[in-house]
Amino acid sequence: MDTEMERKALAEKDMREWCVALPKVELHAHLNGSVRNSTLLELAKQLADKGLIVFEDVKDVIMKNGRSLPECFKLFDLFHILTTDHDTVTRIAKEVVEDFAAENVVYLEIRTTPKNNGAKGMTKRSYMNAVIKGVKAVEAVDVVLFDSNSRTNDTLTCTPTIELDGDTKKKRIYVRLLLSIDRRETTSAALDTVNLALEMKDQGVIGIDLSGNPVVGEWETYLPALQHAKELGIPITIHCGEVPNRKEIQAVLDFCPQRLGHVCCLNDVEWKMLKSLIIPVEICLTSNVMTGGAPSLELHHFADLYNAKHPLSLCTDDSGLFSTSLSNEYYLVAATFGLSKPQLFRLAQEAVQFIFADGNVKKSLKEVFRHAEKRLMMPSAIGAPN
Ligand SMILES: CNc1ncnc2c1ncn2[C@@H]1O[C@H](COP(=O)(O)O)[C@@H](O)[C@H]1O
Ligand SMILES: [Zn+2]
Numbered sequence: 001m002d003t004e005m006e007r008k009a010l011a012e013k014d015m016r017e018w019c020v021a022l023p024k025v026e027l028h029a030h031l032n033g034s035v036r037n038s039t040l041l042e043l044a045k046q047l048a049d050k051g052l053i054v055f056e057d058v059k060d061v062i063m064k065n066g067r068s069l070p071e072c073f074k075l076f077d078l079f080h081i082l083t084t085d086h087d088t089v090t091r092i093a094k095e096v097v098e099d100f101a102a103e104n105v106v107y108l109e110i111r112t113t114p115k116n117n118g119a120k121g122m123t124k125r126s127y128m129n130a131v132i133k134g135v136k137a138v139e140a141v142d143v144v145l146f147d148s149n150s151r152t153n154d155t156l157t158c159t160p161t162i163e164l165d166g167d168t169k170k171k172r173i174y175v176r177l178l179l180s181i182d183r184r185e186t187t188s189a190a191l192d193t194v195n196l197a198l199e200m201k202d203q204g205v206i207g208i209d210l211s212g213n214p215v216v217g218e219w220e221t222y223l224p225a226l227q228h229a230k231e232l233g234i235p236i237t238i239h240c241g242e243v244p245n246r247k248e249i250q251a252v253l254d255f256c257p258q259r260l261g262h263v264c265c266l267n268d269v270e271w272k273m274l275k276s277l278i279i280p281v282e283i284c285l286t287s288n289v290m291t292g293g294a295p296s297l298e299l300h301h302f303a304d305l306y307n308a309k310h311p312l313s314l315c316t317d318d319s320g321l322f323s324t325s326l327s328n329e330y331y332l333v334a335a336t337f338g339l340s341k342p343q344l345f346r347l348a349q350e351a352v353q354f355i356f357a358d359g360n361v362k363k364s365l366k367e368v369f370r371h372a373e374k375r376l377m378m379p380s381a382i383g384a385p386n
Pocket of ligand 1: 030031032033072076077111112113114180182183211212213214239242287291317318
C-alpha cells in the first residue's frame with residue numbers, strides 16, 4: 001500500500017470511529033426494520049425446524065444486499081412472520097435499543113405498527129406491552145422510557161439521577177415510542193392506533209407515524225386518524241414522497257405535520273413549499289439510495305436542504321434491512337459531502353430540537369452534547385477536528 005492510500009485508510013478509520021463516539025439522536029427507526037440479521041436467521045431456523053418455512057430460501061433473502069422498494073415490503077411481510085409473537089417482539093425491542101445504545105445514540109424514537117394477530121392472541125395493546133417490556137429489559141445501559149414527572153405506578157429500570165456521559169458510569173439512552181399507522185390499514189384501525197397512543201402516553205408513547213408501502217392506500221383513509229391525533233395534540237411524522245404521488249405529497253404538506261420522513265420525489269413547487277413551511281426532515285440516505293428514492297448518495301437531496309439550513313436530522317430508517325447504522329449515516333455525510341467534524345457535531349446536536357419528547361429531555365440532551373463537545377473537539381480526541 002502506498003503512503004497516500006495508507007493516509008486515506010487511516011483518515012477513514014479515524015472518521016468512522018469519531019462518528020461512533022459522537023452522541024446521536026435517532027428519530028426515524030422502524031422496529032422490525034432494525035432487527036439484527038443474526039436474530040432473523042435464528043428465528044428463521046426455529047420456524048424451519050417446525051417445517052413452516054424453508055430455511056435456505058429465507059436465509060438468502062435476509063442476507064441479500066441491495067433492496068428495491070417492492071422487495072422491502074415483501075421482506076417486511078417475512079419479518080412479521082418471523083417476529084410476531086409476544087416474546088419475540090420483546091426480544092427484538094430489547095436488542096434494537098441495545099444496538100443503538102452501543103453506538104452512542106443518546107435519544108431514540110422507535111416507531112412500530114401495533115398489530116392485531118388473533119392466532120397469537122395478540123392485540124395492538126398487547127403488542128405494545130411486549131415492546132415496552134423489551135425496552136425495559138435492557139440492562140447494558142440505563143434506559144429512560146418516560147419522564148419521571150409523568151410516571152404512573154410503574155418503575156423505571158434506570159436510576160434517573162445517574163450522571164450523564166461520565167466515562168465510569170453506565171451510559172444512558174432516552175427511548176420514546178411512535179405508533180405507526182400502516183398504509184394497508186382501514187380508517188377504523190388507524191383510529192384505534194391513535195387512541196392507543198393517547199392511552200399509552202404515560203408509558204413512553206409520544207407520537208404517530210404514517211408509513212407502509214407508498215404505492216398502497218389512499219390519503220383520505222388515514223386523514224381522519226391523523227386529524228384526530230392533531231386535535232389531541234399528539235405529534236405526527238409522515239413518510240412523504242417516497243414515490244412521486246403528486247396529490248398525496250400536496251395533501252401531506254397542507255396537513256403540515258411536526259416532521260416529515262424522506263421527501264424524495266418532490267417537484268419544484270412542493271420543494272419550495274416544504275422549505276417555506278420549515279418542517280424538519282428525517283433524512284435516510286442509505287434507505288433512499290437503496291430503494292431508488294434518490295439516484296445516488298452524491299445526488300441526494302440532503303445537500304440542498306443542508307445548504308439551505310433547512311431543519312433536518314440523519315436517521316437510519318431500517319438499519320437491519322439496509323445493513324447500516326446511525327454512525328455510518330454520519331460517516332457517509334462526511335465522506336460524500338465533505339462535512340467536517342465540527343459540522344457533523346452541529347448536525348447531531350441540532351437534531352435535539354426536533355425530538356418529540358418534552359423540554360426536560362431536551363435540556364438533558366443539550367447537557368450531553370455540551371459535555372461531549374469538550375471531549376470530541378479536543379485535539380487529543382480520536383483524531384483532531386478537521
Ligand atoms: C423503506 N422505507 C419505508 N417506507 C415506508 N414504510 C416503511 C419503510 N420501512 C419500514 N416501513 C414500515 O415499517 C414496518 C416495519 O416495522 P414495524 O413492523 O412497524 O415495527 C413496515 O412493515 C412498514 O410498514
Ligand atoms: Zn421509514
